[in-house]
Amino acid sequence: MVVVFSGHPALADNSLINSQEGFDELGGIFSGQPEDIRITVAKMINIALGFLGVIFIGLTVFAGFQYMTSGGNQEKTSHAVGLLKNAVIGLLIILAAWSITRYSIIIMQKTFDNSVDYTRYQ
Numbered sequence: 001m002v003v004v005f006s007g008h009p010a011l012a013d014n015s016l017i018n019s020q021e022g023f024d025e026l027g028g029i030f031s032g033q034p035e036d037i038r039i040t041v042a043k044m045i046n047i048a049l050g051f052l053g054v055i056f057i058g059l060t061v062f063a064g065f066q067y068m069t070s071g072g073n074q075e076k077t078s079h080a081v082g083l084l085k086n087a088v089i090g091l092l093i094i095l096a097a098w099s100i101t102r103y104s105i106i107i108m109q110k111t112f113d114n115s116v117d118y119t120r121y122q
Contacts, residue, residue, distance in 0.1 A: 042105045049098040056091040063087050 067080035 039105065040106055041108060042108065046098065046101050046105065049094055049101060051093065053094045053098065055086055056094055059087040059089065060084065 027122035063080050063084035067077060067084065070080055
């Protein structure tokens with residue numbers, strides 16, 4: 001018994017590529033065209049706050065380690081608790097600053113997205 005399969009190539013529908021919204025802007029993202037300076041600065045602040053958050057988390061872990069290894073020494077325990085309080089306060093400040101920065105990035109991007117004329121893509 002011989003089975004013959006006639007092969008027909010599967011072709012993608014090329015009309016779908018051109019109808020996708022924002023497809024023409026995709027090259028602009030990777031071509032290195034300059035972005036608005038406000039968005040760039042907000043992103044840099046967001047990255048810096050992320051690094052500061054990591055530092056304060058490390059400081060919190062270090063203060064907890066000092067507290068656990070104080071061995072009942074009142075001076076070492078009070079120093080570790082003070083360091084832990086300062087680290088938590090710093091971490092809360094960093095989280096608040098990060099949330100404000102993230103909110104401003106989202107609002108700015110929505111503002112700039114609304115200013116784009118999407119009628120040219122239709």
